[in-house]
Amino acid sequence: MRNWRARTAAIAVVSALALVTACSSENEDEGSGGSSGGTSGGDSGSPASELSGSLAGAGASSQDAAQQAWMAGFQDANPDVTVTYDPAGSGAGREQFIAGGVAFAGSDAYLDEEELAAANERCGGEVVELPIYVSPIAVIFNLPGVESLNLSAETIAGIFNQQITTWNDDAIAADNPEVELPDTAITPVNRADDSGTTENFTDYLAAVAPDAWPHEASDVWPVEGGEAAQGTSGVVQAVTSGEGTIGYADASQASGLGTVHVGVGDQFTEYSPEAAAAVLEVSERAEGRGEHDFAFDLARETTEAGTYPIVLVSYGLACAAYDDAATADLVQGYFNYILSPEGQQAAADTAGSAPLSADLSQQFQAAVDAIGSAA
Structure with missing residues (x-):
């Protein structure tokens, strides 16, 4: 079930009403x-x-x-x-x-x-x-020479909660035995603005890895530190321009970056439209x-093969x-x-x-x- 966070009640009219000029x-x-x-x-x-x-x-x-x-x-x-x-x-x-x-x-x-x-x-x-x-919401990263990584929900949560801080951490290495991982520092990148993408991503972390992610689902990023960027394009740009960076973004804008295969049951699933659907x-x-x-x-906690739960x-x-x-x-x-x-x-x-x-x-x-x- 979705965890709710009370949003601000004050609402201002910030845009003109859609005007219809004519109809038959x-x-x-x-x-x-x-x-x-x-x-x-x-x-x-x-x-x-x-x-x-x-x-x-x-x-x-x-x-x-x-x-x-x-x-x-x-x-x-x-x-x-x-x-x-x-x-x-x-x-x-x-x-x-x-x-x-x-x-x-x-x-x-x-x-x-x-x-x-x-x-x-x-x-x-x-x-x-x-x-x-x-x-799908892609977990994107910029690590020279590495195009994809297998990461469990607990490891993803540990990274974004800033408990896993280097790319050669044992938790990452355990799921990627054939990948040569550098000791580069991890820089998590999150949305600076109130974001439904953030709410979906944190909802996944809270549902699937509650011990590693002790925060409720929220459209405001709950962890201090790291790097913040405005909008989906801002996150993608920040990950692209850094080294050792990792972020989350709508998969439509993830081209050219390393991406995470997410642990689902006893498999790791690559994002795709079909797996999201x-x-x-x-x-x-x-x-x-x-x-x-x-x-x-x-159903974030699904273990059904072929599903991608960060959707x-x-x-x-x-x-x-x-x-x-x-x-x-x-x-x-x-x-x-x-x-x-x-x-x-x-x-x-x-x-x-x-x-x-x-x-x-x-x-x-x-x-x-x-x-x-x-x-």
Whole structure:
């Protein structure tokens, strides 16, 4: 189960509301009509081409590459629509969405109880929360001459808790007997900003290696010292520019660095989209949420072969009802494209994410179909 940390209650409007400039008169008359939002099943065909206007979102930087692919594909099918996405981070995205500053958001962690209540209030009803982006979190390092290492959960935790401080430590050497390890000092690199990637990574450590990681899951890095960097790109840059550095980042941005094969059961598993998706398939939906809220408690402790448990499940946040019918149509149309096979494949090709299974997509489609207008 996920460990919760109380987040700051103060929320400021930091971005202008997504403005919709125009829609067809037929759609305005229909109010909640999903006809212009794309047909059920994520079809981005001719009905979606009637859409026009502007739609703004913000949130997880891990989604940035996928969002760029989704925006390009959706806008290609809907040339009169402009979609923007500010990769300001999960915490900022949730704050902006709850404050009404953006029409949709991306978050690498599902809403906690306090945030969920605030989001439902903003929406005037139920929030829609869907896993739209599934990707492994790669443990990346920069150690000249070493491209990959086997590390158990306890060893990873010991490194990031700064209890294992050199690369030739016995715990690392034991799982890598054929690797010549230097006595180089280890420099852990963590996110400086509130981060859903951090929360997913620390959730894994707390669940699988509690003795070596005596901290709760948190989107704020809990260990003092080391090196901190802003955003996913900042962590990757800090690891790349150092020597003996180690960090964690969405696998889509791990190219060119050494990566860790993670201990799962009695095997070591290399990250891959398929291995990440396998974890979601064996996880259970969180209890006590709304009908259109698909938050999952991830099975971090799984020992099933072929699974990679350091996985990031990044959510799309929307309202089931918007005050403005045109905004509802645009959000529904965009989320239809994201869930479609075409949209999921575009993200996979661009960001290396795992396409949702047909079964999961079908479950989530009902929530997208419910997006409409309160007018």
